[in-house]
Amino acid sequence: MSRLEIRSVSHWFGGLQALKDVTFDTQDEILGLIGPNGAGKTTMFNVISGFLVPTRGEVHFDGKPIHHLRADQTVRLGLARTFQIVKPFATLTVEENILAGLGMPYYPRSAALYKLYRTPESLKMVDELLSTVHLNDYRYLPAAKLPIGLQRRLEIARALATNPKVLLLDEPAAGLVSQEAEELALLIRNLHSQGVHIILIEHNMRFAMNLCHRIVVLAQGEVIAVGTPAEIQNDEKVINAYLGQE
Numbered sequence: 134m135s136r137l138e139i140r141s142v143s144h145w146f147g148g149l150q151a152l153k154d155v156t157f158d159t160q161d162e163i164l165g166l167i168g169p170n171g172a173g174k175t176t177m178f179n180v181i182s183g184f185l186v187p188t189r190g191e192v193h194f195d196g197k198p199i200h201h202l203r204a205d206q207t208v209r210l211g212l213a214r215t216f217q218i219v220k221p222f223a224t225l226t227v228e229e230n231i232l233a234g235l236g237m238p239y240y241p242r243s244a245a246l247y248k249l250y251r252t253p254e255s256l257k258m259v260d261e262l263l264s265t266v267h268l269n270d271y272r273y274l275p276a277a278k279l280p281i282g283l284q285r286r287l288e289i290a291r292a293l294a295t296n297p298k299v300l301l302l303d304e305p306a307a308g309l310v311s312q313e314a315e316e317l318a319l320l321i322r323n324l325h326s327q328g329v330h331i332i333l334i335e336h337n338m339r340f341a342m343n344l345c346h347r348i349v350v351l352a353q354g355e356v357i358a359v360g361t362p363a364e365i366q367n368d369e370k371v372i373n374a375y376l377g378q379e
């Protein structure tokens with residue numbers, strides 16, 4: 134059974150149709166979502182993760198409809214995401230950001246609540262997550278002090294803290310130098326081998342083509358192709374709409 138099914142989803146922002154009858158599903162894979170700027174990729178993530186209710190169509194997760202659920206409800210079911218524009222809690226430390234992913238409330242930050250959430254178990258989870266994303270050395274720094282590449286990894290750790298079955302990554306390699314991108318690819322492969330399904334929006338074609346098992350191509354809100362990286366690279370519609378412009 135597909136873990137996530139997008140069924141005929143359309144979405145309008147006023148008069149602008151950002152998604153047009155989009156249908157695809159995820160298998161046990163790293164799935165890429167690519168397409169030109171404004172194609173509707175982030176809007177699709179917003180619909181899947183409960184930040185937007187689609188104007189039309191349905192999203193099913195593990196066989197159940199989820200398109201009317203809020204973001205906090207989809208997280209509890211096992212869907213986690215990162216953002217195209219990184220959104221760590223800037224004044225909190227790296228450790229506190231991850232504790233937030235583990236359920237520690239951001240406000241109010243009372244001493245009593247703080248103590249309640251900094252249990253040996255949660256701190257052990259933080260240890261593990263910091264190791265997973267190689268951020269152990271930055272644990273007590275405010276998130277805003279990290280360079281962009283490390284903030285992206287922190288976002289992934291915070292998303293992983295919710296113990297997701299499906300992880301949605303919105304342009305995780307943006308702004309990374311090639312070695313950082315290679316480390317990130319390794320991290321994503323490891324997560325997938327541990328059973329996390331991944332959907333990845335990416336403009337870095339080399340990164341996406343090397344990493345993804347299958348790719349969905351959106352252009353002007355419509356799915357114009359679905360296939361393996363090799364199929365996508367040779368698809369005329371994709372070359373005309375997107376790859377040809379590179």
Ligand SMILES: Nc1ncnc2c1ncn2[C@@H]1O[C@H](COP(=O)(O)OP(=O)(O)OP(=O)(O)O)[C@@H](O)[C@H]1O
Binds near residue numbers: 174
């Ligand atoms: N909140 C919003 N209100 C109005 N229009 C929006 C909103 N969010 C997105 N759009 C419009 O919807 C279309 C799809 O935007 P979206 O951000 O999903 O594209 P994208 O594929 O993620 O692009 P990019 O590669 O630049 O991130 C664009 O025309 C965008 O301007």
Ligand SMILES: [Mg+2]
Binds near residue numbers: 174175176217
């Ligand atoms: Mg986007």
